[in-house]
Amino acid sequence: MKRIDPWMQIVSGLHERAPYAAPPSPMPVAQRPRKRRHAMTGAMTGTIARAMANATSIRRIEWQTTCTILVTWSDSTLGHYEDQTWREGFARTAGVCGLTGVPVRRGDPVFRPLHRGSTLPANALDMILADPLRAQRYSLN
Template sequence: MHAKHSRTDPWSQTLCLLDSLSCTADGTRGNTVSIGRHAPRRVAAGACATGKRAAHIRVLDRPTSRTAIVTWGDPTSCHYGDQVWRIARASNDGFCALSGQQIRRGDVVYRPSHYRLAPANAGSMMLATCVLIAPIGH
C-alpha cells in the first residue's frame, strides 16, 4: 500500500477529536470515534447512527440501472457536485445516507465509486430502493 494512502489527513483527525469531545443536549458525552486510517468512514457512519445527518444529498441522474449521479455536500468534510455511485451489496450494517433507514449486511445499496483514492464519504451507503424513488435533480 502506498504510504500516502495510509495516513489520515489533519482535518479528519481534528473532526474526530472534536466529535469525541462533544456533548449531546442532555450533557452526556457523544460517541467516541477512533482516529486511524479509516477515520472519515467512521465519522460518516457515526453521524448516521446518532441521527446527525448534516450531508445534503440529491440524486441528479440515474444514467444506467447500476449507477446514479449524486451531489453530496457535507459542511464538515466534503462536497461532490456530481459523484458517481454504483450498486453493490452492503458489506456491513449501517444507515441509509438518503433516508436514515437501517441497512443490513447484504442489502442492495449504492456506494460512492472510486478507483484511486477513496472519497471522504466512501463508507456511506444509500438503499437502492430509496435511490430509485428519489426525485431526479430536485
C-alpha cells in the same frame, strides 16, 4: 537536526513573541502506527472519520445507468462532491442509509461511492438503499 524557518522567525519577531521553535521532525514511516480495520464496522480508523451526516447533505440524485447514479452532496466537514458516481452493490457492513436514515443490514442492495486507485473519497463508507431509489424512480415515470 532542528531547522528554524526564516519566515516564521521574522513573523515571530514582528509579533514580539517568543522565537519560533521548529516543529518536531516527522516520525519515520517504519515507526508510524499502522491503520487497522475496526472489527465492528470495517472502517479504516484514522482515515475516515464518519459517514455522510444526513439526507440534508444530498442536493441531487440523477440516474446515470441502470446500476449507477450521480449524487451531488455537500457537508461542512467532509467537503463538496458534484456528480459523484455511485454504483449499485451489496452492503458489506451494517450501517445507515444516507438518504432515508433507515438501518442497512449487511447484504442489502445499496449504492456506494465509486472509487478508483488508492485514494478513498471522504464518504467512502456511505450507503444509500437501492429499493427506495428504485421505487421513487418508477413512481416518477
